[in-house]
Amino acid sequence: MARNNLVVPQASHALDQLKFEVAQELGIQLSPDGYNGNLTTYNAGKIGGSITRRLVQIAEQSLGGANNFR
Incomplete structure (x- = not known):
């Protein structure tokens, strides 16, 4: 049961993409049907961490740069 609700539901497709x-950049094969039960915790963490890192970069760029708040 997923409890992570998207603030902007229309962003679901962009997040999946x-x-x-x-995953492709990291060389990890994901199943196109959405079932990834064979994915190791390590690889899932690599994907999640990379997504988070990229989303933070996008947010920093949209705010005008990473160094504004340091």
Whole structure:
């Protein structure tokens, strides 16, 4: 039972696309049908961490740069 609700539900497709893009960059094969039960915790963490890193970069760029708050 997923409890992570998207603030912007329309972003679901973009987040899925980002997940597959990041996994491909890391050389991790994801199942196109959505079932990834054979994915190791380590690889899932690599994908999630990379997605988070990229989303933070996007947010920093949209705010005008990473160094504004340091």
